[in-house]
Amino acid sequence: MKNRLASLWRFFFGDSARAFGSASAILLVLLAVAPAKNHFSQWRHYQKQYLRFIRGRADAVTLERHFQPGIQQIWIPEQQVTDRCTTCHLGLKENSLADVSAVGFRKHPVIPHSLTEFGCTTCHRGQGAATTVQEAHSATEQWEQPLLPAKYIESGCGQCHLENQTGTPFLNQGRQLISRYGCTHCHTIKQPDGTNVLPDDDPPSLKHIGDKTTREWIYAWIKDPQAYAGTATMPNYHFSDDDARDISAFITAQSTPLEPPIQPVKADAKATADAAAGTTLYGQSFCASCHAMQNAAGMLVGGDVGPELTGIGTKAKPEWLQDWIANPNHYDPGTMMPHYRFDAQQVATLAGFLESKTEPDFLANLHLDPATPQQIEHGKRLALENGCASCHEINGIKKPENFAPELSRIGSKPVNQLIFVEGVEHTLPDYIGAKVRNPRAFGPSLKMPQFKFTPQQVDAVTTALLALTERAQTQPPKMRISAVQQAKYQPAGHAGQLMRDLRCLTCHMINGHGGDMAPDLTWEGTAVQRDWLIQFLKNPETLRPALIRRMPKFNLTEPEINTLTDYMMTVYQTPEFDRDSLPVTDLTPAQVEQGRQLFYSKFACQSCHIADYSKDKGYIGPGLAGTGKRFNAAWVYHWLKDPQALRPGTIEPNQHMTDDEARSLTAFLMSLKSTGSKEVMKK
């Protein structure tokens, strides 16, 4: 063995010539390593595979012409994009490869952007400059920027698009949840365009909470808000019995009586409360447009604007309920609830009905001893530590600044700065998801409370948070598309006060401010006739039979109605055209007849609208049987010409009518003077 090695040595390095030759050979081999490595590299392998793949197809010639060998790169310096993904992902732009099963060679799904304009890593993350599968995708924990799982992909859009978009339902939902559940009461989220994400829940002030409810209810509520109402916004802080006792003691102790005080319930008022009348009044007042309540079958029915009322009788004191229904502004001047002008009888009926809605188990076996000063003191300390005043107004505690970490760049947080717990994958999305799902799993002393989100909601919130990246903050401002901010518009003068009292803007949008539950009233003065508006405010009729939500009756007085009507008819006029530009007297009977033909044949308006209650059945758009009494002819004409111009987002299609057609249809519609819903009742 040893001899053989020695002879080998002599053969290669025996004398200087042999040694020189062998050394040269070794050097050559070493020199060949680099080109060989290049030749056998992974991306070359994929390119060869791709060529083999496309050569088997009928469109091989086209595909081969498009193919470019070598390392490909998308380089966009101002967006910090250096992406070599297209070196291996070769079919991204090939329409004919849409249904290929291999991810690498498949066409990119249709998106509104060109791939070369934004690169790949902007949305997908990963290491753009890498040229091996492992380094580029880096699904392992050693890498800072792994590929983003597909379910969070909409976060990529959210870096530039700060507004809601049609194609990103989960991002929209996540953002809506962040506002709806008031995350930004504690966490600041500064968007790239400089605006802050604002909460749109409306946590109640606790300054007079003692007038509204009992200490026992507060205790049970803070122990588990969802036990009282499944839809409750307030998260669960997992307080111990003693802590809940002390906080309820403090919250009750800090409460001061309202000024002027709430009147006690009159003895006879309660007796008049009868259940059937209460149910009817609750329905007639369309309380369910905003408030949900469980029906007999246990189904939750109603809106999400106000709190759920299933157990309101357990929560609210009877005298508070009466006071609130009579005029909510007394207890909370900032409430979204309108001031219905109920008479004493109606107040008693409705209050009686609501008092009967109880959650008997909620306060069962609950007994709290009178609070000691130490308990109140401890309760205050807990309220301070848990940031109660971030959301609620509390006497004696100021709203804390930056109570929780800022989340403006949470989507780029380096993984090595995160502390993971057992069972959570070491990636940023998994960390955020786990934190949103169950914050206390990260340590019992953490303050973040437990929200009740479904797994799908957790993913949506995670998607919205992942959109808050470093890249979003630092990219050129021209790339940002800001959301439309709510205007600060408030109606002015006496009518303005009245409209604030009635909270018109809770449901209606006017000049870019308000809710989206009811039609935009910005140009209502141009659209309708004065007499109709007066009648409608007096007694709102059903305009859209397909909707559950309706305008409630507020029991307005004659002078109030006149003030509102005058204001709306004067101020809410469109500048686009003159409301008197098409006098009804100009419209001829021949036009009416022609309009009828167009209505029923060419445009088939009866598919969605009812012009004649005896034969039309269309159920989507508003009933038109009373158009001649309700609308202004010029408005009808311009609406028919281009509905979206007058009310963006309306579902009525633009039918591209000629002027003559629109005029004839207007003539026909203005000839309809039935009183709408009453006819239905007669049938």
Next chain:
Amino acid sequence: MKSAFIALCALVLLTSGCSRKSKQPAPLHATATGAAIVESSGGKQIGYAGMPLDQQVVVQVSDASGSGVAGAAVYFSGPSGVSFAPAAALTDSSGQVTTAVSLGQQAGRYKLTASTRDAAGKNVAVQIDEIALGYQQTVGAQLNAQFCVRCHDPESTPLRVSNMDNLSVKPHSFTEGDTLNKMSDADLVAIISHGGPALNKSPEMPPWGYTLSKNDMAALVSYIRAVADPPYQASGLIYARN
């Protein structure tokens, strides 16, 4: 000797760096076997690519007489990218197994399989079909919900009453593949943009071409294609060379 040691060290380091922890699911110990497996719920959902499905998938294992079998092992599988939680489980007392499904990244149809073994050790399986929408189809789905469903979906809910029965000519539901698959993309775009009369059909279908953009209409067509039942097969080149 020394170099061999270094090489060995390097090898150990290298392999340890390369190794990936693979998690093997705990093996199932079936206590019973069934004769048949059926889908109870969760099939034919319209989900989104890469996302979990709204509803969980439930399958039931039953014996020869049709009653549920508890303790039978059920295995779920699907195309790459689909994940199940859990991917394998024993049936509960009513013979059912419930799993949460996440679809893969590619839009399209997913054929999932749930299988169990019968007493003879033979595989019995049931196929469950799901649909994943990609970006374009998602846009289409949203536009559909805003503009189309009221007439094209026969199902009424309290919040969205269907208008289908009020129309003299019944619109096609978008899942009616038998009819809609025969229409070309161009035909669909024509009827959406110019209304029914464009193809000699009812004017109760209004023209949307002045309300929706070209991209919107393309998105709607891609959505209609995605949900068609039976599935839509795009006509095009035939790729087989042989």
